[in-house]
Amino acid sequence: MDCKKIQDVIFNFVYGESSEAELEATRDHLEKCGDCARERQVIEKLLSKIKNCEPQESVSEDCRNRMLSKIKSSLGGEEAPG
Amino acid sequence: MESTADSRNLEVASLPAPGSDEELVMQLAAGDAAAFDQIFDRYHKQIYNFIRKQVSERENIEDLVQEVFLRVFKSSKNFDTSKKFSSWVYKIALNEVKRHWKKSAAKQTFSLNTPVGDEGSESERQDFIEDFRDLPENVLERENFSETLKVLIDRLPEKQRTVVILKIYHELTFEEIAEICECPLSTVLSRMRYAVNKLRRWLGVEED
Ligand SMILES: [Zn+2]
Numbered sequence: 252m253d254c255k256k257i258q259d260v261i262f263n264f265v266y267g268e269s270s271e272a273e274l275e276a277t278r279d280h281l282e283k284c285g286d287c288a289r290e291r292q293v294i295e296k297l298l299s300k301i302k303n304c305e306p307q308e309s310v311s312e313d314c315r316n317r318m319l320s321k322i323k324s325s326l327g328g329e330e331a332p333g
Numbered sequence: 334m335e336s337t338a339d340s341r342n343l344e345v346a347s348l349p350a351p352g353s354d355e356e357l358v359m360q361l362a363a364g365d366a367a368a369f370d371q372i373f374d375r376y377h378k379q380i381y382n383f384i385r386k387q388v389s390e391r392e393n394i395e396d397l398v399q400e401v402f403l404r405v406f407k408s409s410k411n412f413d414t415s416k417k418f419s420s421w422v423y424k425i426a427l428n429e430v431k432r433h434w435k436k437s438a439a440k441q442t443f444s445l446n447t448p449v450g451d452e453g454s455e456s457e458r459q460d461f462i463e464d465f466r467d468l469p470e471n472v473l474e475r476e477n478f479s480e481t482l483k484v485l486i487d488r489l490p491e492k493q494r495t496v497v498i499l500k501i502y503h504e505l506t507f508e509e510i511a512e513i514c515e516c517p518l519s520t521v522l523s524r525m526r527y528a529v530n531k532l533r534r535w536l537g538v539e540e541d
Contacts, residue, residue: 258526261526262507262529268508293533297529297533297536298529301482301486301501302501302502304479305483305502307382308381310378314395315374318402319373319377321395321399322399322402322403322406325399326403332361332364332410
């Protein structure tokens with residue numbers, strides 16, 4: 252694994268989705284290469300910043316009921332598909 | 334004899350687990366309308382938030398969510414229960430969002446300025462120049478990080494934005510995202526890489 256190849260696999264690695272072979276090779280490289288290790292830290296920090304800055308919005312009970320009843324009225328008397 | 338046992342195991346294994354999303358869709362497809370409410374309650378918040386991040390006009394969100402679940406209801410029979418329901422419902426939501434983009438692109442000429450290249454076919458340098466074209470003024474100096482980020486995520490090409498939202502906010506795997514976007518895993522990964530690199534440059538994020 253070289254520095255260029257790391258770019259292709261770094262997101263898999265950061266999210267724990269690397270294949271077994273990829274995992275070992277990535278880990279090896281990150282241990283040896285300071286540049287890529289820093290790169291990984293920057294990416295992880297940015298991803299968590301992005302994630303934390305916008306939490307899921309809650310959907311009010313009113314909104315939930317409104318949507319559900321509109322769906323049901325669009326279906327009219329339509330039976331469940333079975 | 335052995336092969337019979339094997340195929341029986343296979344059959345059992347392919348049945349959705351009790352209480353799972355997949356079982357609920359099977360029940361819905363078999364005519365149990367009550368299963369629909371449960372599906373709606375499990376997924377409407379996620380789908381609402383997914384759509385909210387993809388469309389700019391707030392008033393459209395509820396309509397789009399309704400469309401998604403209407404489709405779930407009507408096409409539950411077509412659902413392949415060996416697949417994950419969550420990927421299927423996001424795929425339906427993405428299709429609704431795309432339909433919406435098309436409609437609003439027809440109405441609003443500004444969307445024509447949105448960069449479309451996203452697979453990294455152009456050189457990094459070209460990409461870099463494109464990035465700064467039409468970037469809202471002072472975006473990098475804004476104090477409020479979430480506001481800034483929201484503007485920047487909206488600025489991403491649609492396909493990259495979808496990957497970023499599904500990955501970062503919805504925590505789906507890249508495999509699931511590939512299925513939802515109906516493209517190869519490698520494409521999803523490169524969209525993610527391009528998007529994150531852009532956000533990073535726009536934000537001026539460097540190691541401290
Ligand atoms: Zn390296």
